[in-house]
Each structure stands twice: as C-alpha cells, then as structure tokens.
Amino acid sequence: MEMLIWIGAVVSLAGLGGIIWCILAIAKAKRAGLDDAGLRARLQRVVAINLGALFVSVIGLMMVVVGVLLG
Known part of the structure; x- marks a missing residue:
C-alpha cells in the first residue's frame, strides 16, 4: 500500500500544479487589460x-x- 500513497501524492501534486497554473493564468489575463x-x-x-x-x-x-487506511 506504500506505492498507492506515493502515487496518490504525485497525482495530488499534479493537481496542485494545475491549480497554481490557473492562478497565474488569471493574474496574467487581468494584467493584459482585456475588455x-x-x-x-x-x-x-x-x-x-x-x-x-x-x-x-x-x-x-x-x-x-x-x-x-489499508496499510
């Protein structure tokens, strides 16, 4: 079950990276001065x-x- 924990941690960090990318993309869009x-x-x-x-x-x-829980 230790492998499941590590795989879950990597998947969770990938999701966190996506969330951080979204924050940066929204900040960039606001700075762009779009209509x-x-x-x-x-x-x-x-x-x-x-x-x-x-x-x-x-x-x-x-x-x-x-x-x-399973480990």
Whole structure:
C-alpha cells in the first residue's frame, strides 16, 4: 500500500500544479487589460481547467487516504 500513497501524492501534486497554473493564468489575463468580453471568455476557459485540476488533486488525496487506511 506504500506505492498507492506515493502515487496518490504525485497525482495530488499534479493537481496542485494545475491549480497554481490557473492562478497565474488569471493574474496574467487581468494584467493584459482585456475588455469585458475577452476577459470573460478567458476566465471561462481557465475555470474549466481549474475544476479539472481540483478533481485530480482530490483523487490523489483520496488515494493517499486509502493507502494509509489499508496499510
């Protein structure tokens, strides 16, 4: 079960990396000085990626918990 813990940690860190990327992408979009429609379109795309990254992070944390409980 130790392998499940390490794999879950890597998956969780990948999700965290995606969330950090989303934060940086939104900050860059705000600094770009886009009009309202352009900013809204970019934010909609980033929100979809953010939800996917959050899902990956949660799956990784669940793998770690299962590995700890079974180990």
